[in-house]
Structures are given as C-alpha cells and as structure tokens.
Amino acid sequence: MDEIKDALTKTSAATKKDRFGRAISMAALALILIVVISIFWFVASKGLATFFTNHVNLGDFLFGSKWAPGQLDAHGKPLAGAASMIVGSFLVTLLSAIIATPFAIGTAVFMTEISPKRGAKILQPVTELLVGIPSVVYGFIGLTIVVPTMRNLFGGSGFGILAGAMVLFVMILPTVTSMTVDTLKAVPRHYRESALALGATRWQMIYKVILRSATPGILTAIVFGMARAFGEALAVQMVVGNAALMPHNLTSPAATLTSVLTQGIGNTVMGSLENNALWSLALILLLMSLVFNLVIRAIGKKGAM
Amino acid sequence: MNAKKSDKLATIILFSIAGFVILILAALLGYILIQGIPHLSWHFLTSPAESFTAGGGIGIQLFNSFYLLVITMIISFPIALGAGIYLNEYANQKSKIIEVIRTMIEILSSLPSVVVGLFGFLLFVVQFKFGFSLLSGAIALTFFNLPLLTRSVEESLRTIPDLQREAGAALGLSRWETVGHIILPAALPSIVTGIVLSAGRVFGEAAALIYTAGQSAPVVNFNDWNPFDSTSPLNVMRPAETLAVHIWKINSEGIMPDAAAVSAGASAVLIIAVLLFNFAARSLSKLLYRRLTSSK
Numbered sequence: 001m002d003e004i005k006d007a008l009t010k011t012s013a014a015t016k017k018d019r020f021g022r023a024i025s026m027a028a029l030a031l032i033l034i035v036v037i038s039i040f041w042f043v044a045s046k047g048l049a050t051f052f053t054n055h056v057n058l059g060d061f062l063f064g065s066k067w068a069p070g071q072l073d074a075h076g077k078p079l080a081g082a083a084s085m086i087v088g089s090f091l092v093t094l095l096s097a098i099i100a101t102p103f104a105i106g107t108a109v110f111m112t113e114i115s116p117k118r119g120a121k122i123l124q125p126v127t128e129l130l131v132g133i134p135s136v137v138y139g140f141i142g143l144t145i146v147v148p149t150m151r152n153l154f155g156g157s158g159f160g161i162l163a164g165a166m167v168l169f170v171m172i173l174p175t176v177t178s179m180t181v182d183t184l185k186a187v188p189r190h191y192r193e194s195a196l197a198l199g200a201t202r203w204q205m206i207y208k209v210i211l212r213s214a215t216p217g218i219l220t221a222i223v224f225g226m227a228r229a230f231g232e233a234l235a236v237q238m239v240v241g242n243a244a245l246m247p248h249n250l251t252s253p254a255a256t257l258t259s260v261l262t263q264g265i266g267n268t269v270m271g272s273l274e275n276n277a278l279w280s281l282a283l284i285l286l287l288m289s290l291v292f293n294l295v296i297r298a299i300g301k302k303g304a305m
Numbered sequence: 306m307n308a309k310k311s312d313k314l315a316t317i318i319l320f321s322i323a324g325f326v327i328l329i330l331a332a333l334l335g336y337i338l339i340q341g342i343p344h345l346s347w348h349f350l351t352s353p354a355e356s357f358t359a360g361g362g363i364g365i366q367l368f369n370s371f372y373l374l375v376i377t378m379i380i381s382f383p384i385a386l387g388a389g390i391y392l393n394e395y396a397n398q399k400s401k402i403i404e405v406i407r408t409m410i411e412i413l414s415s416l417p418s419v420v421v422g423l424f425g426f427l428l429f430v431v432q433f434k435f436g437f438s439l440l441s442g443a444i445a446l447t448f449f450n451l452p453l454l455t456r457s458v459e460e461s462l463r464t465i466p467d468l469q470r471e472a473g474a475a476l477g478l479s480r481w482e483t484v485g486h487i488i489l490p491a492a493l494p495s496i497v498t499g500i501v502l503s504a505g506r507v508f509g510e511a512a513a514l515i516y517t518a519g520q521s522a523p524v525v526n527f528n529d530w531n532p533f534d535s536t537s538p539l540n541v542m543r544p545a546e547t548l549a550v551h552i553w554k555i556n557s558e559g560i561m562p563d564a565a566a567v568s569a570g571a572s573a574v575l576i577i578a579v580l581l582f583n584f585a586a587r588s589l590s591k592l593l594y595r596r597l598t599s600s601k
Contacts, residue, residue, distance in 0.1 A: 014479035021481030022395050028387025029406065035448055036409045039424045106322030114319055126330050132579045134509025136552040137337060137572045143556055170329060201312035231417025233512040234553045258419050262515060265423060270431060285417050293415050
C-alpha cells in the first residue's frame with residue numbers, strides 16, 4: 001500500500017523534470033533582465049558622476065557649446081558643454097531620416113502594390129542582404145565615395161554632417177524599407193478591393209487607403225530607422241569630421257555623441273572629469289534610445305485602435 | 306489634373322524611385338566587390354597585418370572574427386534558448402511582469418552598440434580585470450545578440466501549432482519533455498535560421514568590440530592549440546581585433562601605404578561572409594526541415 005501511496009502523493013519524476021526545466025528557462029530570462037538593469041545602473045552611475053562628483057552644471061552640459069572637459073573656463077568651471085554633439089547627432093539623424101523616408105516608402109509601395117513579382121525577386125533579397133551589411137563597410141564607402149564627392153561639390157574637407165547623413169541614409173534605407181513592406185503587406189486585401197470597386201485609380205487606392213491605414217506602421221519604421229541612425233557610431237565617426245564645434249553649416253567638420261565617445265574614451269583616465277563627461281554622453285545616448293522606444297510604443301498603441 | 310493622369314504620374318514616379326533605390330543598392334554591392342575582390346589572395350587572407358608597410362594581410366583578424374563568433378554563440382545560445390522557451394511555453398502571456406520583461410528585452414535590442422561596448426569595457430575589462438580579450442568581447446557581443454536571438458527562438462516556437470503540445474500532453478509527457486522532444490525538434494529549422502542570421506550581424510559588429518576585444522591583434526602561433534598558452538589562437542584572454550574593427554581602425558588612423566587596398570579587400574571579405582551567412586541560413590533551414598519532418 002505504501003508504495004502506491006508514495007507514488008500518488010510524491011512529486012513524480014515528470015513533474016520534477018518540468019520544475020527543473022521551468023527553473024532553468026526562467027534563470028535564463030532573469031539573466032537577460034540582470035544585464036539590462038546593470039547596463040542602466042553602470043552607465044547612469046558613471047554618467048551622473050559628472051554632475052554629482054565633478055559638479056558640472058546640467059544646464060552648462062546640455063547647452064554649453066565648448067567641449068574641452070580637461071580645461072577650466074574663466075569662472076574655474078570645466079568646459080564640458082555637449083550641445084555641439086547633441087545638435088550634431090540630431091541633425092545627422094533627422095537629415096538621414098528625411099532623405100530616406102520618401103525612398104523607403106516609394107520602394108515599399110513599388111514592391112507591394114505596383115510590381116510584387118519584381119519586388120519579391122529583386123528587391124526583397126537585396127534589401128534583406130543590405131540590412132546585414134556591417135556599418136564599418138558603410139563607413140568605408142562613405143570615406144571613399146561620399147566624402148570626396150562632398151569635397152568637390154561644396155569645397156572644404158568634405159567631412160561633415162551632410163556626409164554623415166548620406167551614409168546613414170543608405171544605411172537605414174533597407175531597414176525602413178523592409179519594415180514598411182511588412183506593414184503594407186499587413187493591410188487587409190479587402191481594403192484594396194473595396195477601394196478599386198468604388199472606382200478609385202491605383203494611385204488613389206494607394207494614397208488614400210493603403211498609406212493611410214499603414215501610417216502607424218510606417219511611422220514606427222521611420223522612428224526605428226532614426227533610433228538606429230542616432231546610435232550608430234563607427235560609420236558616422238569615419239565621415240563626420242570629429243570636430244566638437246557647433247556645426248555652422250552642413251559641410252563643415254562636426255561631431256556626434258557617438259563619434260566623440262568612440263574617439264575619446266580610450267584616451268582618458270578612468271574616473272577623471274574628462275572620462276566622466278564622456279560617460280554622460282553615453283547616458284544621453286542610452287536615454288535617447290529609451291525615448292525612441294517609448295515613441296514606437298506610443299505609435300503602436302495609437303495604431304492599435 | 307484628373308485622376309487618370311495623376312495615377313500615371315504616380316506610377317512613373319514610384320517606378321523611378323524603386324529604380325533609383327535598386328541602382329544605389331546595386332552600385333553599393335558592386336563597388337565593394339569590384340574594389341575588394343582584386344585584392345583577395347591566399348596571402349591576403351592568411352598573413353598577419355602590417356602596421357607601417359604595405360602587403361599586410363588579414364589572417365589573424367579573420368580568424369579572430371570567426372573564433373569570437375563561435376564563443377559568442379556558445380555563451381548566448383543556451384541563454385537565449387532558455388529565455389525563449391520560458392517566454393513562449395511557460396510564461397503567463399497576460400501577466401504584467403512578462404510584459405515588463407518583454408519591454409526590457411526590446412530596450413536591450415535597441416541600445417546603441419557603442420553603449421553596450423562601453424558597458425562591457427567598464428565591467429569586464431576594468432572591473433573584472435579580463436583586460437582587452439576575446440572573452441570580454443564575446444560577453445559584450447552576447448548582450449548585443451541576446452535580445453535578437455531570444456526573439457527569434459520565441460517566434461520559432463510560436464509557429465509550432467498547439468496541437469503538438471496537446472499531443473504531448475495527451476501522451477502523458479510533462480511540459481518540459483514535450484518541449485524537449487516535440488516542440489524543439491519541430492522548431493529547429495527556423496531556430497537555426499535565426500542563429501545563422503544573427504551570426505551574420507555579430508560577425509560585422511565593430512562598435513561593441515573596440516573597447517572590449519581590443520584594437521590589437523598580437524601574432525599568434527597557429528601550431529599551438531593549447532588554449533592556456535598565451536600565443537595560442539584558442540586562448541580567450543588574448544586581445545583580438547576582428548575584421549570589422551580592423552577596417553574601422555585603418556580607415557580612421559591607419560598609416561600603412563596600402564590602407565585603402567586593405568580596407569577594400571577586408572570589406573569585400575565581410576560582405577562575402579554576410580552573403581554566405583544569408584545563403585547558409587536559407588539552405589540549412591530547408592535541409593533541416595526535410596530531415597526532421599520527412600517531407601519532400
């Protein structure tokens with residue numbers, strides 16, 4: 001009797017296995033969470049040290065345009081004004097998104113509405129492949145093609161915001177295009193049929209029905225591309241010129257948050273003000289990627305009505 | 306302008322936009338390959354890089370890239386697999402906590418890779434004193450890779466119909482056994498595709514590696530395969546510049562006379578690798594699908 005009782009009341013081997021599996025898979029998930037939290041914790045603690053340990057004024061940091069964290073200004077305060085890089089980052093991102101958007105939407109519409117066959121045969125694999133091209137390759141191309149072209153067209157060194165935006169434009173184009181294609185494909189077929197049945201031309205159908213109903217998805221794609229452009233480091237760093245000056249035109253050397261970071265962090269001493277100031281730039285990057293994430297979420301919620 | 310005319314005009318414009326984009330993309334690929342392929346030779350692919358003179362190769366960088374990829378996958382795949390299984394098989398999809406976790410994974414995947422690299426630098430290179438090493442680089446790449454891989458595992462599992470889970474339960478298998486013996490084998494082809502595609506991305510990643518795996522490629526002795534020797538290629542504690550980092554470095558501070566040629570050749574190798582990963586992903590998943598489902 002006891003054996004049967006045992007078998008009935010004790011946890012079975014299968015249950016034990018299941019618990020084991022649950023615990024292991026949960027531990028893996030927990031590990032990812034720990035990683036995310038610790039990234040935020042470490043970057044924030046380093047980035048905030050500029051303000052709490054070195055007593056840099058947050059306003060001076062965000063709006064000051066003199067970037068020389070090792071030196072002091074007339075009032076004995078460190079010259080840690082990041083405005084030129086912040087402006088540089090936003091300019092590069094916005095410009096590249098503005099250039100990429102019409103091309104991405106046009107190509108996506110072409111692939112889904114005008115010529116789905118050719119789209120599936122030529123454009124689909126090519127965009128998929130281009131999404132995977134490493135950013136340093138884009139940087140190399142920017143350096144050998146875009147920068148000399150800019151130099152010939154506008155004079156100067158050729159390095160600058162415009163060169164950065166051109167490189168990023170090509171870089172985010174495949175990403176934005178393939179995401180837009182996905183949204184357009186998700187527009188139900190009967191929308192198209194009803195529009196055409198009402199006597200709309202193909203363009204009217206595309207413009208008034210398909211693009212309208214796909215707007216949230218397209219916006220998400222654009223913001224996603226912008227997030228990628230904002231955080232991109234090496235390709236931009238190779239062509240932007242890396243002069244931490246307030247950009248006064250689009251073809252003069254400038255700097256972005258990422259370009260200053262990649263260049264500077266190896267040349268400063270851990271814990272020094274210069275180093276902490278760079279970590280503050282990393283913190284800005286981190287917060288901006290959070291903002292992009294929130295924007296994408298907000299768009300998704302609105303679109304889900 | 307009437308509707309018919311604007312329809313025609315729009316079609317023409319859309320055609321030219323698509324044509325223009327195809328042109329850009331084709332020119333891009335063509336340029337890299339045409340510039341790079343003439344520099345490819347057995348010597349270029351196998352010999353070590355030169356810092357001051359022409360004629361250097363990318364042998365060590367190429368090896369480092371692949372080796373780093375392998376280590377990264379060894380670290381990140383089990384974690385991503387576990388997390389993906391939990392999210393799809395065990396988690397209560399309506400729970401708030403799971404929603405928060407999903408958000409966090411999404412955030413991790415959208416972090417700029419330079420920030421991930423700096424975090425790796427701070428924690429592993431400096432705090433844990435791993436130094437600039439393959440290990441630091443692999444862990445940084447793991448962070449970069451985990452959200453992508455987890456999502457692809459989860460999505461692969463989700464495409465398996467619930468019927469198969471019910472069948473497992475009907476046979477009296479525990480959930481874990483069902484996952485291990487039924488669901489995972491069925492999802493394997495798409496999981497493999499996910500792995501290979503993410504491998505392509507990891508292979509070309511540079512920003513996360515500059516301050517973790519380092520920017521120097523000390524000469525290694527390819528006859529010494531003891532992973533504990535300092536000159537062994539298998540040693541995970543040695544600094545290891547990868548191909549992508551090498552391209553970045555010679556373009557921003559290279560002083561060898563043939564820097565342009567080396568970076569053109571190395572870029573072509575990177576592109577070809579990405580191409581190969583793409584093809585491999587497709588053919589592998591087809592092959593596995595046929596093997597595992599005995600369908601033709």
